[in-house]
Amino acid sequence: MTGFLGPNGAGKSTTMRMITGLTPPTSGTSEVAGRPYRQLPNPGREVGVLLDASAQHPGRTGREVLSLSARTQGVGSQRVDELLDLVGLAGPAAKRRVRGYSLGMRQRLGIAHAFIGDPRVLILDEPANGLDPEGIFWMRGLLRDFADRGGTVLLSSHLLREVEAVADRLVVIGGGRIVANGTKAELLAAGGVRVRALDPATLRVALERAGLAVTEGAEGALIVQAEAEQVGQVAASISAVLIELRPVDTGGLEELFLTLTAAEAKETAR
CATH class of the missing domain: 3.40.50.300 (P-loop containing nucleotide triphosphate hydrolases)
Structure with missing residues (x-):
């Protein structure tokens, strides 16, 4: 469908x-x-x-x-x-x-x-x-x-x-x-995943070495443009202790729709 x-x-x-x-x-x-x-x-x-x-x-x-x-x-x-x-x-x-x-x-x-x-x-x-x-x-x-x-x-x-x-x-x-x-x-996972670890600095270095894009999130979390499985594998390779790993809340289809169509409207207006 x-x-x-x-x-x-x-x-x-x-x-x-x-x-x-x-x-x-x-x-x-x-x-x-x-x-x-x-x-x-x-x-x-x-x-x-x-x-x-x-x-x-x-x-x-x-x-x-x-x-x-x-x-x-x-x-x-x-x-x-x-x-x-x-x-x-x-x-x-x-x-x-x-x-x-x-x-x-x-x-x-x-x-x-x-x-x-x-x-x-x-x-x-x-x-x-x-x-x-x-x-x-x-x-x-x-x-x-x-x-x-x-x-x-x-x-x-x-x-x-x-x-x-x-x-x-x-x-x-x-x-x-x-x-x-x-x-x-x-499409709904395009926001990446949110991950928090006991040692976020070490995890961030490992994620970046793996070629993953990482940005700072709220409450000490890292926002990674990757699947949760990829982030979990990197964390396991350095024995990192994770306390949170989940998809970023993108607001669902409604927010995705508004974001995409607004971007297209701006492009058309140019």
Whole structure:
């Protein structure tokens, strides 16, 4: 599961529209499942897409929306019942016209629509928009289960804590350019590790001899730009007694996002 992040206007939705063939790129190409999206013979069976939860015919019922999509993709009608139940729109809600749905209900219908063809890839633009806290928790479990069963998810969201809770990888863009790309652990560990020892001066010398960048931290700690395992190995080689060794608290994804996008904004302004 890849979290696709960036401030408003950075290009997230446009990128997703280019991937799915709705907006032609001025340069470059994109492929899904090894070929351009428009060349997929039955794209809904390969890629489930949710770009705008409001893009449903307001005069149709929830069941009719899914039934038409199922028929178009060659999916059995039992799949419609399964998904209505899965997204919490079974019963009377399935018979209501979409114009009477709340934003959260439309979002659930859009998610069901993305799943209708039993795809192996999901491309979702702000799928949590309009969902209440219970709905967000439900969606998190649904997508995490899909990914754990071998599916691939590209998920954009402005709810950074939700992305941090479920994503395996992060791509951050600003001004139409990628400013960070890597696993969640790699990007959130960019602050290095904090280490304290009974003899910090000796440990610092050993760390610098090992080629690691070291700076002074608060309370006599050392901030080292390295993995905790590397620092621990250096400490063990000189029999140093450590009283603290942990990743630097970077403030999580929210602080990382603000730092990266602010830096990109300054660069663009120049």
